[in-house]
Amino acid sequence: MTRASSRRPGPPTRTERGIPEATVARLPVYLRALTALSDSGIATASSEDLATAAGVNSAKLRKDLSYLGSYGTRGVGYDVEYLRYQIAREIGVTQDWAVVIVGIGNLGHALANYSGFGTRGFRIVALLDADPNLIGERVGDMEIRDFAELEDIVEADRVSIGVITTPAGPAQEVCDRLVAAGVTSILNFAPVVLSVPDGVDIRKVDLSIELQILAYHEQRKSGEAALPQVPELPAMNGLTDLPSVGGGVGA
Amino acid sequence: MTRASSRRPGPPTRTERGIPEATVARLPVYLRALTALSDSGIATASSEDLATAAGVNSAKLRKDLSYLGSYGTRGVGYDVEYLRYQIAREIGVTQDWAVVIVGIGNLGHALANYSGFGTRGFRIVALLDADPNLIGERVGDMEIRDFAELEDIVEADRVSIGVITTPAGPAQEVCDRLVAAGVTSILNFAPVVLSVPDGVDIRKVDLSIELQILAYHEQRKSGEAALPQVPELPAMNGLTDLPSVGGGVGA
DNA sequence: CCGATTTTGTTCTCACGTTCACAAGCTCCT
DNA sequence: AGGAGCTTGTGAACGTGAGAACAAAATCGG
Numbered sequence: 137m138t139r140a141s142s143r144r145p146g147p148p149t150r151t152e153r154g155i156p157e158a159t160v161a162r163l164p165v166y167l168r169a170l171t172a173l174s175d176s177g178i179a180t181a182s183s184e185d186l187a188t189a190a191g192v193n194s195a196k197l198r199k200d201l202s203y204l205g206s207y208g209t210r211g212v213g214y215d216v217e218y219l220r221y222q223i224a225r226e227i228g229v230t231q232d233w234a235v236v237i238v239g240i241g242n243l244g245h246a247l248a249n250y251s252g253f254g255t256r257g258f259r260i261v262a263l264l265d266a267d268p269n270l271i272g273e274r275v276g277d278m279e280i281r282d283f284a285e286l287e288d289i290v291e292a293d294r295v296s297i298g299v300i301t302t303p304a305g306p307a308q309e310v311c312d313r314l315v316a317a318g319v320t321s322i323l324n325f326a327p328v329v330l331s332v333p334d335g336v337d338i339r340k341v342d343l344s345i346e347l348q349i350l351a352y353h354e355q356r357k358s359g360e361a362a363l364p365q366v367p368e369l370p371a372m373n374g375l376t377d378l379p380s381v382g383g384g385v386g387a
Numbered sequence: 388m389t390r391a392s393s394r395r396p397g398p399p400t401r402t403e404r405g406i407p408e409a410t411v412a413r414l415p416v417y418l419r420a421l422t423a424l425s426d427s428g429i430a431t432a433s434s435e436d437l438a439t440a441a442g443v444n445s446a447k448l449r450k451d452l453s454y455l456g457s458y459g460t461r462g463v464g465y466d467v468e469y470l471r472y473q474i475a476r477e478i479g480v481t482q483d484w485a486v487v488i489v490g491i492g493n494l495g496h497a498l499a500n501y502s503g504f505g506t507r508g509f510r511i512v513a514l515l516d517a518d519p520n521l522i523g524e525r526v527g528d529m530e531i532r533d534f535a536e537l538e539d540i541v542e543a544d545r546v547s548i549g550v551i552t553t554p555a556g557p558a559q560e561v562c563d564r565l566v567a568a569g570v571t572s573i574l575n576f577a578p579v580v581l582s583v584p585d586g587v588d589i590r591k592v593d594l595s596i597e598l599q600i601l602a603y604h605e606q607r608k609s610g611e612a613a614l615p616q617v618p619e620l621p622a623m624n625g626l627t628d629l630p631s632v633g634g635g636v637g638a
Numbered sequence: 639c640c641g642a643t644t645t646t647g648t649t650c651t652c653a654c655g656t657t658c659a660c661a662a663g664c665t666c667c668t
Numbered sequence: 669a670g671g672a673g674c675t676t677g678t679g680a681a682c683g684t685g686a687g688a689a690c691a692a693a694a695t696c697g698g
Contacts, residue, residue: 158685164599168578182645191580195687202647210646211694227599228606235598242500246493247594258598296605297598320608321601323594327419327503329442337604339597343574344503346590347486347548348415348478350572351508353588354547355479357571409655433675446657453677461676462664644695654685663676668669 155226159200163223165190166197170220182213229257234295236319238310239302240265240273240280243325247301248275261293266306283310290317297321304328311338406477410451414478416441417448421471433464480508485546487570489561490553491516491524491531494576498552499526512544517557534561541568548572555579562589 155163169189173181183201187194201207201214207222208214224230237244240263248263263275266283273280281289289295298314300307300322307326314322315336322338324330332338406414420440424432434452438445452458452465458473459465475481486504488495491514498504499514514526517534524531532540540546549565551558551573558577565573566587573589575581583589 156684160603161596161600163603164593164596165580167599169580184645189580191582193687195689196685198646199648199686206647208646209694210692211644211696213645226603228602229599231606233598233602233605242497243494246497249493257595257602296609297601321605323597323601329416329420329440331442335608337601339601341592341594341597342415343498343501343592344507344509345412345415346574346592347484347504347509348418348480348507349412350548350574350588350590351479351484352411352414352477354484354572355482357586358547407655434677435675444657446659447655449675449677450656457677459676460664461662462666462674464675640698642695642697644693646693647691649688649690651688652686654683656681656683658681659679661676661678663674665672665674667672 155203159203160227162190162192162196162200163227165192166200167220167223167227167229170216170223174216174220179216180213181216183208186214232257232259233297234259234261234293235297235299236260236262236264236286236289236295236314237299237301238264238283238286238314239300239306239326240270240275241301241303244301245275247299248278258297261295262289264289283313286313287317290314290319295319297323299323299325300330301325406454410454411478413441413443413447413451414474416443417451418471418474418478418480421467421474425467425471430467431464432467434459437465475508483508483510484548485510485512485544486548486550487511487513487515487537487540487546487565488550488552489515489534489537489565490551490557490577491521491526492552492554495552496526498550499529509548512546513540515540534564537564538568541565541570546570548574550574550576551581552576 166186169186170181173185173189181189183194183198187197190197198208201219204222204226207219221230235258237247237260240248244263244265248260260278262285263278263280264283264286265271265280270280271282295317296319298319298321300310300314302310304326307324307328308330311322311324311330311332315332320336322330322332322336324338324340325342327342327344330338330340417437420437421432424436424440432440434445434449438448441448449459452470455473455477458470472481486509488498488511491499495514495516499511504511511529513536514529514531515534515537516522516531521531522533546568547570549570549572551561551565553561555578558575558579559581562573562575562581562583566583571587573581573583573587575589575591576593578593578595581589581591
């Protein structure tokens, strides 16, 4: 999403070995669907079958797969194992990636404890926190280490992916340290917009934003006409933690 | 995203009081940026300031805001408090929404303790799980209740939003129960594609997908030429059952 | 061996999203 | 009062994504 890609304006030169971002985002879904089919003992599946399992329509699925190559057989469908391997390879999960998690609060614990997480594809090599009270504590089969060790760990384990589960406050600083240490992909759970230099990918997961999007649609479902039209800043229903500094109009 | 919207093919009738989905997804980001500015005591901000704070470009921000109405002043900028209220109202977080969380494993715990919920218009009214060993356990100031009570709770508290943090297995069944009970918006953390009837909104948060997307870009950064071209189904590196954050003790 | 049937891969069209560029409108200074 | 200087709001151009429709290729039955 925030990929710093080398776009050039020239001709419509799509596919300089580049897959559309929207397709990339769906490949993991297809991968999971294929794994499920494989586990059910199904050896071959049509685009229709796959599309149903992945929750998309079959035309889109076929077009997505066509960016990878021609891995299907007309009149037959796709070989589940073969296609699964091709997608896994394209995504890059045939090798495994070293990951560090920074900020071992509730969410950090949850991610660290998730057993399937460390097994395949991604390998958690360290849990880091700056709180001296946490350092040394065991989480699953790992021990929380001092954030100061970050640089050594990143170098020693060739870590390229960092997960930030700190509060908003220290997130940017943690991010800067990760980048300086050589991490080039970041998954951010902290509720702030992080800035990173070109060449570093960042993705964000934000629970409260997801809920707000749902709330928007929910609101329109219930009272389409019940919306107050342009109210003049009423009491705000007390829902924000605002001490409201200087909120006057004329600045 | 999966909004079952009433699209009609006729003329380009955008804006039958409808805001583009991409814009809706950014409004919460603007809301947060405005809150931060407000907390810093800033009363007025230009689209450039806001855009920087929100991590987008200013043209996009202005266009997004224009869907809500004309809330800025040319030559001056936007009044932070006023705009904040308008966005909050448009999203629907000026009222508060009752939420149930189903599946109190590691992730469910983390969400239950997440403070960002209550301050932004969402009120957790129940934590549910089907595991008898968990029922009655306290999490923060709440107690885990039996999933069987779902229907009563939804009706009593007018719950419209449900969060699913169960493992993949029971997720669809939980989803069906939620829908049958009257929940019309669902946030799903389980690593499966859920199907819901029209009129129900569903959004998905999936850690393993996010990581895989990062891995894809990471792979292309490192070995652009090191990619094996079309290998013939080698050992698969044993990567089945990719992890996702849905983990936890079952519902 | 040939035609019927199935299903992929791809082309074409339309809708959506992003960005540019600029006129309209506001404030402030002289 | 009037012009200079900003900043918004929006029209238009461009790029990306989605879906329909169909030709190409494979299997199967006779």
